[in-house]
Amino acid sequence: MTTPVPALIKDLPRAQAQRRILIVLIVAQVLSGAGLAAGVTVGALLAQDMLGTTSLAGVLAALGTAGSALAAVAVGRISQARGRRPGLAAGYLAGAVGSAGIIAAALVGDAVLLFAAMFLYGAGTATNLQARYAGADLAAPAHRARAVSTVLVATTLGGVAGPTLVSPTSDLAHLLGIPDLAGPFLLAGAAYATAALVLGIWLRPDPLLLARALDDDTPPPAFVPQGERATPANTRPADTGDRPRPAERGRRSGVLIGTLVMVVTQLVMVAIMTMTPVHMHDHGHGAAASGLVIAVHIGAMYLPSPLTGWLVDRYDRLTIATASALSLLAAGIVAAGAPGDSVAPLAVALALLGLGWNLGLVAGTAIITDAVPLATRARTQGLVDVCIAIAGAAGGMASGLVVAGAGYPLLAIGGGILALVIVPAVAAAPR
Template sequence: MNSTASADTTTHISDPAQAQHRILRVLVASQILSGAGLAAGVTVGALLAQDMLGTTSLAGLPSALFTAGSALAAVTVGRISQARGRRPGLAAGYLTGALGSAGVIAAAVLDNPVLLFIALFVYGAGTATNLQARYAGADLAPPGHRARAVSTVLVATTLGGVAGPNLAAPAGTLAEHLGIPHLAGLFVISGAAYALAALVLALWLRPDPLLLARGIAQAKETDTDTNMAADTGESRGGVVLGALVMILTQLVMVAIMTMTPVHMHDHGHSTAASGLVIGIHIGAMYLPSPLTGWLVDRYGRMKIVAASGITLLAAGILAAAAPGDSVALLALALALLGLGWNFGLVSGTAIITDTVPLATRAKTQGLVDVSIAVAGATGGMASGIMVAATGYPTLALTGGVLSLALLPAVAATAYRR
């Protein structure tokens, strides 16, 4: 820890509750911006690839690439945060996402698929950082309020995440005026949003939540018990369980979400219509977070994990059964998909935060998010291949059934207790 960080921590150590309120406000502001940034890749990434390559079978590749890029970024952001604090780690991640957005725009202008794929890999840093920010909200939260702190940060993503996809049509028009292909318009917004999110964090995330939490633990000599707990088999099991919950929900969500715009496009729907459906989906991913956080803290982690599996199953069944020309039913299916993912992410994050000591918290969280990103990359890549081979309904139904694997994990945990 450098001297500036130490001084910053010491200044605020007497009133961590006040510092937590300030930190949450800054994180909320940055998440609103970053939510708009992450929406671009989800909404038009697959369509860009399909347009350049002329095939649906590789339309899942962009999602796979930016989620694979997010895996590398998760490690990097986690390590920077572990060594220097959340502020430099998160700011660097968002700035990298902005650079990736600029690369996607250049690839679209040049009609260069190789550059597109490289840029999407770099763009994935923004997605990873958006997720890593939730941990920063929980660093100073007391155990009984951690899920609610996580949810406060997540819900802030809703505004940008919902607005972003619905800017697809006007952003495309603006892009054409600038000599940029229509589909790349959202990446203009994405690059600006990520750059502004990085600026907000770099200037105002003070005190740094992770460094302050460490300082408080050292001052009160309370970190000893936490570190001892981290050595137990129960603690290690908690990390594995929390990671499993988030990995499975990410895999199912990304696979179905990635191919929905392509499925709609193939049934004659406009970019604006698919943008509306994805906007509803992203809203459902983040908007219920305050309620989810309260439910997790009130009723326990495992009950919400079970709710996640059941909700994802319902989403898969509805997406598979919905007629291709029904925007309303597809929107409802994607809303349930987002809600199931939200249940899994909030409960899984709470499990991880409960069991990882401050001394290794950011590094471990980064490694967990790598696993989540790899699961997303797998889902994104497999989704295009599966839809080309069997169709969208089979993909959706398979994802829904797969989510039921969460229920045995819940049962096994309940049995051990």
């Protein structure tokens, strides 16, 4: 019995390349996470200071989200045509240029330039999220979710460090004659530019291009309906006419389910998270208490990623997607019932909210990656992230209207109930 040497030779560079790629992505994500968190921490405050009103501060966040959505398409298309390395590097470079534009706007006091620069700055956010797909390109199907979670958890390290550097960067800005609130964007610009440099130099081999070279891209069986068998790529049953083949239907089902899971979890998470500090302020809590609750929430969004990835790989993508809906429902119930003068229940609620988002994002990403062939993977993933960005913007804008009209408890419980849309969709999905 002979050893299948060609298969072993083929698998060897894949494993070695995957380890190298994950290391490079982790470094880039730590840097970009620091830049992202630093900018987000003071963005609304800078807008309020420059514009003299809080009414337009939300517009700045909306422009950042719009820029993120457009960048997700651009990064996806560049990655599809030329590989992950140029796509991700270009996205981070755009974020660095946006950071420089925000600093320039603060120097000259130009609100129009501030809005335009914030739109460009949103590219960093989109690229930070798109990087998780690069971690899964070369991963074996049984390890894809763990690869995604490794990239996600790296963002946490930078995300924790970024806000702690707000004060030092503000002091540096003061020494340079730049408005203090623009200081964190010095860090954001440097972090994004360095992340682009790291990816541009060291993300070799390109994970998407190497995956295409190594794989014959046969249709994945994960979402072929039960009881049906995918037909070979060059054949079609005589009586099917123009109907999609089972493998094609399975792929479409996977894309729809994965997108639904991530869109719903993003919308519910952003809606409840956005209004929790406002709710706490209305009940007399200070910035320190709100900051603690949000810190717990952000930690729960990213820190469970290694465990989540193992669960998604070990059990079933759709099972963990269902768990994300139940976690979001629990978050809504706890938040709605939390006494206004108590911080601990809200911290628990937002921890569950972050966990639900994490479960949904890792499971949804794995579902999408399983379902989409390499030939169109990056472009499809970019379009999916556009939907996620739009859902986040919609959740943020709608949350204020709901709280103003019906109160925070109704927003929380309504968001939890909305998350249950995932359950029947998952139950109806072919496995």
